[in-house]
Amino acid sequence: MTLLQNTDKSSAIICVAVPVPLRQTFDFLAPQTGIQPQRGARIKVPFGSRTLIGIIVAVKQDSEYPIARLKTALEVLDTEAVFDEPLWSTLEWLARYYLAPIGEVLALAQPVLLRQGEALSPTSIKTWSLTDHGRSSAIEELNRAPLQLAIVKRFMRHTSLSPSDFKDESASWRQAISALVSKGWVEEYAAQPRLVVSRVEPAAELQLNPEQAAAAKSFVTAVAAREFACHLLHGVTGSGKTEVYFAAIQAALDQQQQTLLMVPEIGLTPQLIERVERRFQVPVVTMHSNLNDRERHLAWWHARTGEAKIIIGTRSAMFSPFANLGLIVVDEEHDNSFKQQDGVRYHARDMAIYRAKTHGIPIVLGSATPSLESYANALSGRYQLHTLGHRATSAELPKIQLVDLAHQPSNDGLSPAMLEAIKITLAAKKQVMLFLNRRGYAPVLFCSSCKQACKCHRCDSYLTLHRRAYKMRCHHCGYEGRIPELCGHCGAKELVDVGDGTQRVEDALALRFPEARLLRIDRDSTRRKGELAEMLELARAGEVDIIVGTQLITKGHDFPDIALVGVLEVDQSLYSTDFRATENLFQQLLQVAGRAGRREQVGQVLIQTRFTEHPIFETIRQHDFSAFAGQLLAEREAAGFPPFGYFALLRAESPHQAQALQFLRKAKQDLQPCAGVMVFDAIPAPMERRAGRYRAQLLITAEQRSGLNATLATWLDFLAHDTEAKKRANAVRWSLDIDPQDFF
Ligand SMILES: Nc1ncnc2c1ncn2[C@@H]1O[C@H](COP(=O)(O)OP(=O)(O)OP(=O)(O)O)[C@@H](O)[C@H]1O
Ligand SMILES: [Zn+2]
Structure with a gap:
């Protein structure tokens, strides 16, 4: 043109x-x-x-x-x-x-x-701080106004407070503040929000052990050199990776540079923030999905002006601008929450690597169970590998044993061996953590007369029985309904709940161990904002004896008193068709096992299974990540799967059964594969119907990333310009996922 x-x-x-x-x-x-x-x-x-x-x-x-x-x-x-x-x-x-x-x-x-068009710099907001009068008054004067007292106590940690600091409080805090203002204890003004250093007791630096020190030394040198390089810190659970990150962060601070510390969705705990604030007396901001719009803008601004020296955030923190970034750390780099699953489906870790390259700074990826992608890059020498093979404390890695469910069946999810181990652990005044990746009471409500189960009318899935809420719920589309008294198929009154969810296990434990303090941590028990953090804190502080939870409890947490970890159910994941299932299961098991025995005495891990012969368990028992990864990588290489090949998944969904498939079949015809690119047949998704829509997918694989990208770009251009193709595309909901994490 x-x-x-x-x-x-x-x-x-x-x-x-x-x-x-x-x-x-x-x-x-x-x-x-x-x-x-x-x-x-x-x-x-x-x-x-x-x-x-x-x-x-x-x-x-x-x-x-x-x-x-x-x-x-x-x-x-x-x-x-x-x-x-x-x-x-x-x-x-x-x-x-x-x-x-x-x-x-x-x-x-x-x-x-x-x-929405607001100015780049956040506008001034209402702010309160203590007056001299407030500071010099005796706090006991407020003994009869507990809310006012609590607010004044907060000013001991924060020089100023704004409405957002009270967002989790009951509405009466406004009155309390007003009362303090009229008493002359507190003054109100409009301020350009500034970042203040939290007033926490500084923590002493720990003496690094030789493995930690060696890794720290490389990172410090890399930060000082200001050169791009990707480092993989592979350290077994509890090996003290955080201390090594801290050494690198200190090096960045020494150079007046900022650090971005990325953590998975549930890794951003008050414990971590406090650890960072204690160690570095510098302004820290956090960025995560729980911030409101104004808080997010503010955090963004503080990162951009350089006022924030350490930015701790989940996936979306990757989009912050920085005044002078010197280091990126991605903790638990294997975690799937770094992958955005809708809209622009990016992987925050991969984006972080690119970003570090454009800034010309080092990036550290850390994990006890690295992703196969990162591990392969470390083996090939593209990333520098640093290994921490031992726990940082005197503790050994926990002893992992199997409980053969074929020989001792479980009752309410708990086998006799598991119950015995729990009993012994509680008697020794230690904590127990039980992992079951299934929330609700029972995953299936089944009619013993007609042998049919209660299904979601919008999805290809069963409804989960939730006893507490007295509801049947679909975990896929959010549908909620009454618990039926009669079978919807045959009208018989013979409905039985089958299988175990976290609620049933909780109930069973309450019966068997009435003295024990129980805490269930899953999506249902942590709906309120901040609730998950509070619960994790209870667990860490030793204020509960048994923690039952879903994958929310498995990763990264440093609970000092856990002596026994029980894995109640893994069998469903052992024989999944998803090519990443084994990798994910291995990571999950090693991570959850790693919560046991993190201080002095050796922890114990019991895994209940009907398939004790499955090869995954031998490597788990040995804590042998390298052997396992080596074996999986060999399989992936032979099959041309990632990281040795490249995948893209074209998904489509429609209320009409045939339409999604038809769109993908036509897409297959229109795609013009470059050399080395293969387009598979369009197939229904493993869960074909979800929320009333029929879903289908088309897998495209390639030997070279460039070929994959070129093939898809050409097709997208065609789709944008061809009238017929455009019409077909508009008739369905479709999306393109590069490097897909799952196939559901
Ligand atoms: N050099 C050290 N000396 C003594 N204690 C240490 C040392 N380094 C770390 N620790 C302690 O060891 C514990 C585990 O450390 P950390 O939480 O950093 O482990 P991690 O490698 O991140 O483990 P995971 O992958 O399981 O999350 C922490 O309580 C930490 O304070
Ligand atoms: Zn549903």
């Missing part, structure tokens, strides 16, 4: 990425007045009948489109770019790699308030 020159030099042409699901940018004429447009700034543009806020990708003098048909943009919002340069390149890479619309990627990278 020939380029049309814009003859009117006064109005530049601006190329804008708008938040729409189209893999293209749009040209506009610059507004005649207002802020000078520049790359990276936000701009308001007319888009169809709407006004959208996009990001300026380029300012130029010509367009591929006839100038006369270009619309004029409405208003430039920023006098500077929203993102720093390395972040900008990372976002461009993200759009290319995941074949995602650039406008959506750039929108994803902004806090919601910025997407």
Whole structure:
């Protein structure tokens, strides 16, 4: 296409990425007045009948489109770019790699308030602090106003407080604050929110053991050198990886540089934040999905201005700008929560690696059970491997034994051997942790007359019985209904609950160990914001004796008193069809086992199974990650599976059974595979119907990443321009997942 020159030099042409699901940018004429447009700034543009806020990708003098048909943009919002340069390149890479619309990627990278057009710097907010009078008054004066007393006590940790600090409180805190203001104890003002260092007792540095010291030394050197390199810290559970990260963080602080510490969704515990704050007396911000819009904007701003020296966050923290980033650490790098499962389906760890490269800084990936991708890269020498083979404390790795359910059946999920071990552990005043990845009371309600089970009418799945809530619930679509008295199929009154969920186990334990303090941790028991953190804290503080939980309890937690870990059910995962199932199971078992015996005496792990001969157990018993990974990698290599081959999954769903499959079949015809690319047949998803929609998928594999990317990019262009194809695509809901984590 020939380029049309814009003859009117006064109005530049601006190329804008708008938040729409189209893999293209749009040209506009610059507004005649207002802020000078520049790359990276936000701009308001007319888009169809709407006004959208996009990001300026380029300012130029010509367009591929006839100038006369270009619309004029409405208003430039920023006098500077929203993102720093390395972040900008990372976002461009993200759009290319995941074949995602650039406008959506750039929108994803902004806090919601910025997407809505608020100023880059957060506006002033209502703030309170103690007056001199308040500081010098005797706190006992407030003994009869407990809420006021609690608020004043908070000021001992925080110099200033804002409404968001009280978001978890009952509404009466407002009255309490007002009362304090009228008494002259507290003053109110509007402030540009500043970051303050938490006033916690500093913690002494631990003396690193030789393995820790060796790894720390490499990281410190790498941070000082300011060179990109990817380090894999493979340290067995409880080997003290956090202390090694701390050494690297200290090195970054010494250079006046920021650190981004990424943790999985549930790894961001008050315990970790406190550990960081005690160790480094510097401003720390956290970024996670529980922040409200204003808090997120603020955290983003503090990262961007460099005021925050350490940024601890989950997946989305990867989108922060930084004033001077010196180090990225990804803890529990194998964790699946780093993969975003809808919208732009990016992997935050992979993005972090790219980002470190663009900043020219080192990145440390840490895990007791690295992902096979990272481990393969370490074996091949692309990443530097550092190993911590021993626990940091005097403790040994726990002893892992199997309980053969074929010989001693379990009752309510608990075998006689498990019960005996629990009894002994409780008698020794130690904690027990029981892992069962199934919430609810019973996974199936079954009619013993007609042999049918109670199913979700919108999904291909059974409804789970929830005794506490007195409901039947679908864990896939969220459907909730009454517990039926009669079978919905034959009308018989012979419904029996089959199988064990965490609630049933909890009930059984309460009967058998009436003295023990029980705590159940699963999605049902932790619905309220902050509840999970509180429960984990109870467990850590030794205020419970038995913890029963789902995968929420397995990872990363450092509970000092757990002597026994019981794994109640693994058999379903042993023979799954998903190619990652074995890897995930191994990681999960080794992680949960790693919670046992983290201090002095050796911990004990019991795994209940009907398949004691399964080869996975021998490597688990030996804690032999390398042997296991080596074997799996050999299998993957032979099959051409990741990390030796590359996968993409095209998913489609529709309320009509045939439509999703038809769309994918046609897609298969339209795809023009580059050399080394294979397109499989479209098939129904393992769970074909979910929330009333029929789901299907098409697997595309490749020997080379570039071939995969090119094949899909060509197809997406075709889809965007071919009228018939566009129509077909609009008739279904479809998505493209590069490097998919699961096939459900
Ligand atoms: N050099 C050391 N000397 C004494 N104690 C240490 C040392 N390093 C770490 N520890 C302690 O060992 C415990 C485990 O450390 P940490 O939580 O960092 O382990 P981890 O490697 O992250 O384990 P996991 O992978 O299981 O989460 C912590 O309580 C920590 O304080
Ligand atoms: Zn359902």
